[in-house]
Amino acid sequence: MIGVNKISFFSAAALLSLFMACSNGEDTAGVLTETESGKTIAGIITDTEGKPLARARVYLTGVDTVDYHTYAMDSTETADDGTFFMKSEGDRHYFRVLAKAAPESDTLLGFEDYYNSTWDTGWPDTVHFEIEVGAPAFVQIYLQGAFSDIDSICFHGTFVCAATSEKDIENGYMTVRNMPAGLVRKYTVWRNDTAHTSPFVDDSKRILPGDTLFWSGIVALWGTSVEALSISIPQNAKALLDSAGLEPTLNNLIVPVYAPKDKDFDLLIDGWGSTVDLFTAEQDKSAEKKYWAMFDSVGTKEQDAHWLLVQHEYPYKQWNNIRHLYSEIEPHTSFFDSTFVLHTPSFAVSFWIELDAGAVDSTDNSDRIEIFSAGTDSLGFKIAQCEKDAQFICTTIQNGIDTDSSDNAIYGKAKVLDGDRHHVSLVIHEKHLTIAIDGETIRDTDLKLAENFDKDLRYIQVGDEHLEDFIVYYFNDSIRRDEDKDWTRLQAWLMAFYEMQNLLY
Missing domain, CATH: 2.60.40.1120 (Carboxypeptidase-like, regulatory domain)
Structure with missing residues (x-):
């Protein structure tokens, strides 16, 4: 045989x-x-x-x-x-x-x-x-987890088998066609000429006529696509990666996405069958349901992500990469939150601001507009209207030059208080600072931080002005890889983050 x-x-x-x-x-x-x-x-x-x-x-x-x-x-x-x-x-x-x-x-x-x-x-x-009986179903099996190294699969009792091809491996999934409608309980996969039979038993798979099903071996996930969306790195961010000769992928990219209208769904999976962490903003008053989706990996080639209706109970759990997320946040909002205590200073703050400084009297320094601050007067950072240039904001870091000084140093200056809408990102990652305005990096430098710098950052304060899509989130080590010679990948991440948000407005 x-x-x-x-x-x-x-x-x-x-x-x-x-x-x-x-x-x-x-x-x-x-x-x-x-x-x-x-x-x-x-x-x-x-x-x-x-x-x-x-x-x-x-x-x-x-x-x-x-x-x-x-x-x-x-x-x-x-x-x-x-x-x-x-x-x-x-x-x-x-x-x-x-x-x-x-x-x-x-x-x-x-x-x-x-x-x-x-x-x-x-x-x-x-x-x-x-x-x-009805039209045969189509099943897309992602080659990850339990199916990462299979050569072929057969569904018991159905006469239906499929073998992986080189194209399947490149795409990250295999396809099974002509699946009959009904209840399937068992299947066998082959790895290196060895058969492995896996009974569904209490987790049987119901297939409806003409279904298009998606099956991920990572979480034993089996569901029907409600709607698909295409995700890829935007052009400007790709150009940054290309200029540095970096592999054109970004990990843990946060992408704002709208949920399917008037359709039920359970979760979102990416083009490789991994579940996508979904976060909702507090105080979101928009008519459409918007999620902030964190994709494990995004490349320049479009991947089809799918909103799924899952056909069996799925213990979905959100992770805590995003610490604070507000669609709109009012002035003088304070957080004294133990969850924001950082064991290492590796985090980011981003928001949108639209303000015309011409209506503000900034001749007196006491009237200077404060945007956002974290920490204390001696350890931390502050984003505020510059003392001498009313249309500009300046970023200062307390004790950011050496451990013996408490003087303020300006690390970023940008013209954003001009009545137009602007996006601000500040990242401190592994004692490295990157500031981006509308996706463009205006400061990228290493920091000398006091040993206890990160411990006081739990005291965070929104200043005098209304902010939109205010996010505090964690970065992990995959944002910058060991083989990267500089921080261009982080800059590309911030550019892509801005561009993907800008597509919605």
């Missing part, structure tokens, strides 16, 4: 034809008569509108215990009223029935099984099946 990983993909229709050819051309070959001993397998075959189908082919299937391929044990045709009848000894606890109908030129498929795991419970004399 040829191993599955050695053969090319067979559709259900092709395999069914193969089994028919092996029956010496007799349409009823192998069918047990009513007078023979065994259990009665009976039922009705209908289309998706509940109409009984005459002359549909019905197979009682088994699975070979050596190569785990499905074979037809018995077969018959439905009567004019769509009913069928077979006798079989079968498995005392497991019967699988596959139906095939071909009205006009389309092949419709349906599959159901009967499973009884209680050994001391006897079978009924008749096992009844009601099978709906």
Whole structure:
């Protein structure tokens, strides 16, 4: 018997034809008569509108215990009223029935099984099946987690198998076509010519006619796509990566996305089958539901992310990369929050501001507009209107030059108080400072920080003005990689972060 990983993909229709050819051309070959001993397998075959189908082919299937391929044990045709009848000894606890109908030129498929795991419970004399046949389903299996290294897969009782190709490996997923509608309980995968059978049992997969399903082996996730969206690194951020000769990928990129309108969904997965952390902003008054999605990895090639309806209970958990998130935040809002205590100074603050400084009297330094501050007067940082230039904001860091000085040093100056809408980002990551205005880096430098600098940053204060999409979030080590020679990847991250937000406004 040829191993599955050695053969090319067979559709259900092709395999069914193969089994028919092996029956010496007799349409009823192998069918047990009513007078023979065994259990009665009976039922009705209908289309998706509940109409009984005459002359549909019905197979009682088994699975070979050596190569785990499905074979037809018995077969018959439905009567004019769509009913069928077979006798079989079968498995005392497991019967699988596959139906095939071909009205006009389309092949419709349906599959159901009967499973009884209680050994001391006897079978009924008749096992009844009601099978709906319809357009075959399409399944996309992401080659991660449990499926990261599989050569092929077969679904028990369905005649459906698929083998991975080099293109599948490049895409990060394999496709399974011609899946019959119904309830699938078991499958076998092959790795290096070794079979591994995985029963679903209590986690069976319900397939509807014409479904497009997505299956991730990382979290044993199986669901139907409600809507798709395409994600890729914006052009300006890509240009930054290209200029430094860096691999064009950004990790943990925060992307604002709108949820599908008037559609139920459970979660969002990326183009590699990983779940995407979703965060909602407090005080969001917009008509559309907006999420801040954190993607594990984004490249220059578009990836299709999918909003999924999950077909079984899924213990989804959000992580804590985003600490504070407000769609709108009022002036003089304070946080004295223990969750903001940082063991290492590796965090970012970003927000949108729209303010015309011309209406503000800044001749007196006491009237200087304060935007945002974190820490104390001796340890921390502050973003405020510059003392001498009313339309500019300046970023100062207390004790950011050396551990013996408490003098303020200006680390960034940008013209943003001009009545236009601007985006501000400040990052302190591994004692490195990057400040970006509207995605453009205005300061990028290393810092000499006091040993206890990060411990006082839990005291954060929004200043005199209204801010939009105010976010405090953590960076992790993947933002800058060990092989990177400088901080260009971080700058590209901030540019992409700004550009993806700007697309929504």
